[in-house]
Amino acid sequence: MKPRKATRTWLSVLAVVIAVVYLFPVYWMVSSSVKPAGQITSLEYDLIPRGFTLDHYVTVLAESDFLIYLRNSVIVTLSAVFLAVIVGLFAALALSRFRFRGRKGFVLMVLIVQMAPFEALLIPMFLFMRDTNLLDTLPALILVYWVITMPFTLWTLRNFVNGIPIELEEAAMVDGCGRFQAFWKVTFPLLGPGLVACSVFAFITAWNEFLYALVLMPSGSGQTLPIFLQSFQSVFGTDWGATMATSTLFMLPVVAFFAIVQRNLVSGVTAGAVKG
Amino acid sequence: MIEPAAETRTPRRRLERLMPYLLLAPALVTLIVLLGYPAVSVLTTSFRELGRGELVRGEVVWTGFDNYVEVLGDSEFWLITLRTVLFTGTCVLLTIGLALLLALLMRRLPSGVRLLLQVSLLLAWAMPQLSATTVFQWIFDQNYGILNKTLVAIGLDGFERYSWFTTGLSTMAIIATLIVWQAVPFVAMTLYAALVGIPQDQYESAGLDGASAWQTFRNVTLPPLAPMLALVTFMSILWDFKVFAQVWAFRQGGPNGGSTTLPVLQYVEGIARGNFGVAAAISVLMVIVLMAISAQYLRLLLRSQGSEQ
Numbered sequence A: 001m002k003p004r005k006a007t008r009t010w011l012s013v014l015a016v017v018i019a020v021v022y023l024f025p026v027y028w029m030v031s032s033s034v035k036p037a038g039q040i041t042s043l044e045y046d047l048i049p050r051g052f053t054l055d056h057y058v059t060v061l062a063e064s065d066f067l068i069y070l071r072n073s074v075i076v077t078l079s080a081v082f083l084a085v086i087v088g089l090f091a092a093l094a095l096s097r098f099r100f101r102g103r104k105g106f107v108l109m110v111l112i113v114q115m116a117p118f119e120a121l122l123i124p125m126f127l128f129m130r131d132t133n134l135l136d137t138l139p140a141l142i143l144v145y146w147v148i149t150m151p152f153t154l155w156t157l158r159n160f161v162n163g164i165p166i167e168l169e170e171a172a173m174v175d176g177c178g179r180f181q182a183f184w185k186v187t188f189p190l191l192g193p194g195l196v197a198c199s200v201f202a203f204i205t206a207w208n209e210f211l212y213a214l215v216l217m218p219s220g221s222g223q224t225l226p227i228f229l230q231s232f233q234s235v236f237g238t239d240w241g242a243t244m245a246t247s248t249l250f251m252l253p254v255v256a257f258f259a260i261v262q263r264n265l266v267s268g269v270t271a272g273a274v275k276g
Numbered sequence B: 001m002i003e004p005a006a007e008t009r010t011p012r013r014r015l016e017r018l019m020p021y022l023l024l025a026p027a028l029v030t031l032i033v034l035l036g037y038p039a040v041s042v043l044t045t046s047f048r049e050l051g052r053g054e055l056v057r058g059e060v061v062w063t064g065f066d067n068y069v070e071v072l073g074d075s076e077f078w079l080i081t082l083r084t085v086l087f088t089g090t091c092v093l094l095t096i097g098l099a100l101l102l103a104l105l106m107r108r109l110p111s112g113v114r115l116l117l118q119v120s121l122l123l124a125w126a127m128p129q130l131s132a133t134t135v136f137q138w139i140f141d142q143n144y145g146i147l148n149k150t151l152v153a154i155g156l157d158g159f160e161r162y163s164w165f166t167t168g169l170s171t172m173a174i175i176a177t178l179i180v181w182q183a184v185p186f187v188a189m190t191l192y193a194a195l196v197g198i199p200q201d202q203y204e205s206a207g208l209d210g211a212s213a214w215q216t217f218r219n220v221t222l223p224p225l226a227p228m229l230a231l232v233t234f235m236s237i238l239w240d241f242k243v244f245a246q247v248w249a250f251r252q253g254g255p256n257g258g259s260t261t262l263p264v265l266q267y268v269e270g271i272a273r274g275n276f277g278v279a280a281a282i283s284v285l286m287v288i289v290l291m292a293i294s295a296q297y298l299r300l301l302l303r304s305q306g307s308e309q
Helices: A005-033 A057-061 A066-097 A101-115 A120-130 A137-165 A168-174 A179-190 A192-208 A212-216 A225-236 A240-269 B010-045 B052-057 B066-072 B074-106 B110-124 B129-139 B145-155 B168-196 B200-206 B213-241 B245-251 B260-272 B276-308
Strands: none
Touching: A005 A240, A005 B010, A005 B074, A005 B110, A005 B129, A057 A066, A057 A240, A066 A101, A066 A137, A066 A192, A066 A225, A066 A240, A066 B074, A101 A137, A101 B010, A101 B260, A120 A137, A120 A212, A120 B010, A120 B260, A120 B276, A137 A192, A137 B010, A168 A179, A168 A240, A179 A225, A192 A240, A192 B110, A212 A225, A212 B245, A212 B260, A225 A240, A225 B245, A240 B110, A240 B129, B010 B110, B066 B276, B074 B110, B074 B213, B074 B260, B074 B276, B110 B168, B129 B145, B129 B168, B129 B245, B168 B213, B168 B245, B213 B276, B260 B276
16 A cells, blocks of 8 residues: 555654654663763653763673673573573474374474463472472572473474475485484584574573562572562662663663564564565 | 385484474473473462461461452452553554554655654664653653753743652553553564555555545454554563563552552562462462453454454
């Protein structure tokens, strides 16, 4: 549909206004994190920072345990994503490249599991980790995030493997490759966008997770960044400058991740949806 | 799968037959141990008297439906359930409505402006939930928040040092704003991707037939969009119903329990108060409520599809 030129201009103006309003919280977070303390706690009205300081970042990095929490978050998230992708990929291959008894049942199970609210398993999960002495240890969170992210990863990868014609592998096998070799050399490289897309989703899920981190780390050792950020305010009073600096630092890995994979991400998100 | 002639020797064939099961085994074991077992366990726990005392002594005390009677007999539970359902409904309606409008808008924009809008949405989407929550708290801060400052600056002096968190309702409204703000980008992008797939010539012929904008939307845009719309609505219900981080981070379910939702109740009852049996019953009821909402929604969906045919 090609709207008339005047309509188009007005729609563009509207879109820019929406974009500005939408970005405001992001802008407000970053700009508050570099504002001098005096401006943060002033009653004057100002949308633009007067002056620039990295004091809040110094406070966070040097005077708090931010780096310990960051380390925990990185370990937990990367381990969970790695496990979910590897195990999900194996299962996706089984479902998409083999016909075997029980296949349909498993597919159905993954579908149902994907729909289930994982939060409802809070109590048994807490008791399970307590009984196995895993409370307050990083493996507890790794296990939970692994199983939260795996059904989705498995499902996405299955769709991607289905999208790669099996004839490619068969041709390689006719040329003398073994089945494993054929997969490794032919199909696996084509799976790149799929692996990236589901890793990003798994990464964001694990990086953000709050409820299980709160419950499975009762003593606070081995806590992750979301918990740190939430408790930060009470620890520092309401040092909004430091809180905004922490929030910005917390967002950086996600933005970096998005920037690196954005091309694959878009093709992954819209795979199947945009055709024709 | 073709069977190359060289692979007919029996050990290889046996491996070939076992292969899918070997590939599946890690996923299956994970799901059974880390999902299946807790799922059974939440049910059995909900029929037990299990507090800190029983936990330490390792006692197993079966109490039948006592936990459920206790939870269902508490008017507070019904209030919290109603609040959770209303909260979910509001968030889902706003998310889907705004996202659909944005997706329709994107379709009509010149590519440069569209890219600007999409990058803004993507950046907001990339913002971790807890980062976004702290920013919203900062924006709504009583003394130095930019919202109160702005309202005062435009002449509404009553908002000087106004507290947005004195009632449960206003607290819930701010949390809902945050949830919708976070959820719109993904839904809008998904709907936009589906919109792009609708062939252009259908719009041209609708234009030739003199169809109004609403008729075009109803007859050309909506039918191919419906499955995706149904899916994102369903997913939004699932997400918004179980929101915990943002609700907890704002006021821990306060003031005076005024923003307590079912996931918060589950946490407070189980982890904070140590009534694991009661909390497990709440978990089970939570799933039942969620299923009831979804079932009703699915029925509506089926009916609307039936009437269109």
